[in-house]
Amino acid sequence: MGILISGASIAGLSAAQRFAAHGAEVTVVERAPELRRHGAPIDVRGDALEVAARMGIRDALVAHETGAAQRTAFTHLVNAEGARVGTLPTELPQLSSDDLELFREDLIDILYGSIDPEVTFVFEDSIQELTDTGAAVEVRFASGRTGSYELLIGADGIHSNTRRLVFGPEDRYRRHLGVYYGILSLPDELGADGESYVYSEPGRSALVSDYPSWTGGGFTFLSPEIPHDYHDVEQQRRIVLDAYAEVRGWKVPEMLEVLKKSEDFYFDSASQIHLDGWSRGRVVLLGDSAFAPSFFSGQGTPLAMIGADILAAEWASCAGELEKAFGRYEEVMRPLVAVAQDGVPEARDRVVPASWEAIEERNRQWPPKLG
Numbered sequence: 001m002g003i004l005i006s007g008a009s010i011a012g013l014s015a016a017q018r019f020a021a022h023g024a025e026v027t028v029v030e031r032a033p034e035l036r037r038h039g040a041p042i043d044v045r046g047d048a049l050e051v052a053a054r055m056g057i058r059d060a061l062v063a064h065e066t067g068a069a070q071r072t073a074f075t076h077l078v079n080a081e082g083a084r085v086g087t088l089p090t091e092l093p094q095l096s097s098d099d100l101e102l103f104r105e106d107l108i109d110i111l112y113g114s115i116d117p118e119v120t121f122v123f124e125d126s127i128q129e130l131t132d133t134g135a136a137v138e139v140r141f142a143s144g145r146t147g148s149y150e151l152l153i154g155a156d157g158i159h160s161n162t163r164r165l166v167f168g169p170e171d172r173y174r175r176h177l178g179v180y181y182g183i184l185s186l187p188d189e190l191g192a193d194g195e196s197y198v199y200s201e202p203g204r205s206a207l208v209s210d211y212p213s214w215t216g217g218g219f220t221f222l223s224p225e226i227p228h229d230y231h232d233v234e235q236q237r238r239i240v241l242d243a244y245a246e247v248r249g250w251k252v253p254e255m256l257e258v259l260k261k262s263e264d265f266y267f268d269s270a271s272q273i274h275l276d277g278w279s280r281g282r283v284v285l286l287g288d289s290a291f292a293p294s295f296f297s298g299q300g301t302p303l304a305m306i307g308a309d310i311l312a313a314e315w316a317s318c319a320g321e322l323e324k325a326f327g328r329y330e331e332v333m334r335p336l337v338a339v340a341q342d343g344v345p346e347a348r349d350r351v352v353p354a355s356w357e358a359i360e361e362r363n364r365q366w367p368p369k370l371g
Helices: 010-021 047-055 058-063 104-113 161-167 233-243 252-261 300-317 322-342 344-351 356-365
Strands: 002-006 026-030 042-044 074-078 084-089 100-102 120-123 127-132 137-141 146-154 174-185 196-201 204-211 214-222 266-273 283-285
Touching (some): 042 104, 047 058, 058 100, 084 344, 146 161, 174 344, 204 252
Parallel strands (some): 002 026
Antiparallel strands (some): 204 214
């Protein structure tokens, strides 16, 4: 029997690479019609760099580094006229001088290209039903196909279908952090001279981050839970437009005009996932489906890569004793996850202060760096 991985994002691709490297027969099933390559730049840092070396991709990651990790460790804070009023540290300090930042599409392509060609990818399909018989996981897919697997790895993100089928509804495990965010590409004329800038009003912040080959924008705003369909982009677009309807400072009006027609807009709740255990029987969760720290941590990608490496190594060393392998995986990963999750509230409050007083206090605490 082979191993089934649900989800072809960073966690799923990393798991496919590491399990195949340990000799497993691997199938990856992905709901989308192709790899999701669009998104904001992401960090590969700390122990994830050692994982990249074991994967044989560290040199490729270095070759595709954006330069931002070494160029600056801060974002400029601006007022409504665009004048600098403070300097915001990045969400986490570099763990080492070797930390890398890559465009998501480059990391996805490098990971995918490193996977053994014997790994099977099935797109535009998903798990509809599953039964853990004790001897195998029997799966029926939405397409009508069926399969039997030694184990199932749920690497299908914060809204994990695998977690829902095995552990129950998402609302048992997802903790909304009181924030929503949206990211999108911006035209070059909204760029920021090769640097990053944030404008804040109470409960609302807007980001422009400029790279030689790409300009990105972001909206981050405070809100209680907003019922919405996370597959409905038009509904999500309207949520952001409504949230910023009264914000007229800096470049926000121009950014909102771009948002109305954006083809790569991504929106979600800033949330964390907390479970007492990451496995049940022959099913185990990995990455955001198990332990999402939220984007404020800057640790989602490193944790996904590290977790995939540890999980595959423990599977290979435990000779079929899955409970033992899963226990070791959690034992190593939980302290790393706790550190990443615990540091989020402070980063959140810096990025999107709740009042003018809080904005002014933040700006006093982090005065501008000129020159």
